[in-house]
Amino acid sequence: MKREIGIYIGGVILLALLFLLSLRIGVLHLQTPLFDILFKNNHGVDASTVWDIRLPRALGAIIFGAGLGFAGVIAQGIFRNPLAEPTLIGLSSGAVLGTIAVISSGAAVYGSRTNVYVAVLFAASTALMVQWLAPNKGFGFLLTGIAVSSILTSLAGLVITSSPKPSIQSLSFWNFGSLSLLNSETIRASAPVLEVGIITAFFVARKLDIYSLGDASSHYLGVNPKRIRFWAIIALAFLIGASVSAIGSIAFIGLLIPHIVRALIGPAHRRLLSISGLIGAIVLLAADLVARTAFEPHEIPLGLITSLIGAPALIILIRRSRAQWVAHD
Amino acid sequence: MIDIKRVTFSRGANVILDDFSAQILNGEAVLLSGSNGAGKSTLIQLIGGFLTPDSGSIEIIGNDISQLKAKDQAQLRSIAPQRRIFDLAFTVVQTLNFVPKKRRSLRTHQIIEELGLVDLLDKKVTELSIGQQQRVSLALALIQEADFYLLDEPFAGQDAASQVRTINLINEIKNEKGVLVVSHNSDNTHSWFDREIVLN
Numbered sequence: 001m002k003r004e005i006g007i008y009i010g011g012v013i014l015l016a017l018l019f020l021l022s023l024r025i026g027v028l029h030l031q032t033p034l035f036d037i038l039f040k041n042n043h044g045v046d047a048s049t050v051w052d053i054r055l056p057r058a059l060g061a062i063i064f065g066a067g068l069g070f071a072g073v074i075a076q077g078i079f080r081n082p083l084a085e086p087t088l089i090g091l092s093s094g095a096v097l098g099t100i101a102v103i104s105s106g107a108a109v110y111g112s113r114t115n116v117y118v119a120v121l122f123a124a125s126t127a128l129m130v131q132w133l134a135p136n137k138g139f140g141f142l143l144t145g146i147a148v149s150s151i152l153t154s155l156a157g158l159v160i161t162s163s164p165k166p167s168i169q170s171l172s173f174w175n176f177g178s179l180s181l182l183n184s185e186t187i188r189a190s191a192p193v194l195e196v197g198i199i200t201a202f203f204v205a206r207k208l209d210i211y212s213l214g215d216a217s218s219h220y221l222g223v224n225p226k227r228i229r230f231w232a233i234i235a236l237a238f239l240i241g242a243s244v245s246a247i248g249s250i251a252f253i254g255l256l257i258p259h260i261v262r263a264l265i266g267p268a269h270r271r272l273l274s275i276s277g278l279i280g281a282i283v284l285l286a287a288d289l290v291a292r293t294a295f296e297p298h299e300i301p302l303g304l305i306t307s308l309i310g311a312p313a314l315i316i317l318i319r320r321s322r323a324q325w326v327a328h329d
Numbered sequence: 330m331i332d333i334k335r336v337t338f339s340r341g342a343n344v345i346l347d348d349f350s351a352q353i354l355n356g357e358a359v360l361l362s363g364s365n366g367a368g369k370s371t372l373i374q375l376i377g378g379f380l381t382p383d384s385g386s387i388e389i390i391g392n393d394i395s396q397l398k399a400k401d402q403a404q405l406r407s408i409a410p411q412r413r414i415f416d417l418a419f420t421v422v423q424t425l426n427f428v429p430k431k432r433r434s435l436r437t438h439q440i441i442e443e444l445g446l447v448d449l450l451d452k453k454v455t456e457l458s459i460g461q462q463q464r465v466s467l468a469l470a471l472i473q474e475a476d477f478y479l480l481d482e483p484f485a486g487q488d489a490a491s492q493v494r495t496i497n498l499i500n501e502i503k504n505e506k507g508v509l510v511v512s513h514n515s516d517n518t519h520s521w522f523d524r525e526i527v528l529n
Binding site for chain 2 (some may be wrong): 217267
């Protein structure tokens with residue numbers, strides 16, 4: 001318990017510091033003190049850079065980072081698979097395809113409400129399809145997810161390359177996972193959807209502890225496993241649809257953070273969920289800070305950084321973890 | 330009373346229960362025996378509402394269980410399945426807390442003691458032996474307040490001493506409740522039960 005309180009307090013302080021740092025640094029070097037921009041009536045380039053560009057981006061990193069952390073916890077819990085993560089099991093690719101399809105057809109623009117809803121719908125359909133196709137809940141499930149994911153990614157690529165719209169090419173940066181397109185309108189469109197996902201995730205998490213004992217055990221203890229799976233997929237689709245439509249598909253955050261947090265505080269899902277959300281926000285904010293400042297004035301896609309760090313970490317994790325958690329049908 | 334009325338259940342072409350009827354009364358401990366594949370665990374899953382009969386019905390104290398939500402079924406009966414998944418590193422006490430306080434039996438402390446779990450409470454279930462996990466699973470079912478207790482192979486993987494303690498517990502519980510125990514004939518536990526139902 002003490003440890004959790006420590007993580008909460010330390011995490012919130014770290015998040016606040018990173019948040020201020022995100023507002024402070026960037027390609028444009030602020031001439032005005034940040035305090036004046038934030039708390040005094042200030043106009044000019046510095047003020048608009050902070051208020052219109054950096055603030056939405058930092059807020060976006062926090063809410064979508066938290067969303068990815070939440071999604072990882074729910075996906076691992078509901079599929080009883082430590083490697084089930086929205087990018088690995090196809091949900092993110094579904095949302096990517098949905099976004100690209102809706103934008104290239106001209107039905108909606110990036111970051112609009114329609115874009116977000118279509119991404120949610122595609123993520124949910126992908127989750128159902130993978131579940132339906134998978135022969136079992138272990139490796140078969142993961143491999144099915146990876147296969148479906150690569151089909152959807154290829155389809156998305158085809159749509160991008162064959163689209164006559166020049167604007168669609170600019171999505172390639174988003175496609176790698178990036179917060180560079182974020183603005184306050186996008187956040188306004190996706191935040192309510194993300195919120196629904198978060199609330200549903202907390203409702204689901206309360207039951208995931210009992211659910212972990214298996215379908216029959218769960219039913220006997222009064223938790224209907226089919227019902228909880230339904231709500232978990234709703235939660236995942238809303239979390240992933242909202243974040244993918246805004247910042248693209250970002251791998252490994254949802255995979256690794258729940259593992260790290262579980263090792264620190266144990267497997268109880270409600271606490272796991274809230275702390276994973278906090279750490280997800282910290283990690284995405286920090287990664288975005290690196291993405292846009294490390295190679296100034298060039299920005300690199302955030303998804304590349306998370307993959308470069310996340311993939312080796314995944315290998316370490318697979319080598320260390322006992323395979324038993326993957327083996328159950 | 331658990332009233333199993335003319336239940337038929339098949340898996341594919343394989344008919345597991347054919348027009349099967351039986352009753353389990355309050356205050357009796359019934360042994361459910363039969364060879365492998367005779368449908369003992371299936372019957373438990375049907376009474377538990379996890380499976381639904383193809384035809385026929387199962388009532389617990391006059392309630393058709395197929396009409397009840399999982400949460401409401403859990404008030405009527407408590408079940409120790411043959412196998413639970415213990416994959417996450419919950420401690421034993423955390424696992425027992427899956428049964429909410431208001432639904433816990435007054436005997437909870439006694440059950441934990443009799444099943445020899447007192448020294449294991451702070452251990453992680455993932456680090457326990459199969460026999461110890463089996464006792465946690467049994468405790469999880471027994472500490473849940475209900476009218477009927479259905480225990481699938483509660484003696485499996487237990488040494489003689491803990492078998493005797495489990496039987497003593499069952500004997501005490503059946504004073505007020507009904508108990509149905511699935512067990513292999515080889516367990517030599519026949520004489521402890523009031524009645525035996527044999528599935529073929």
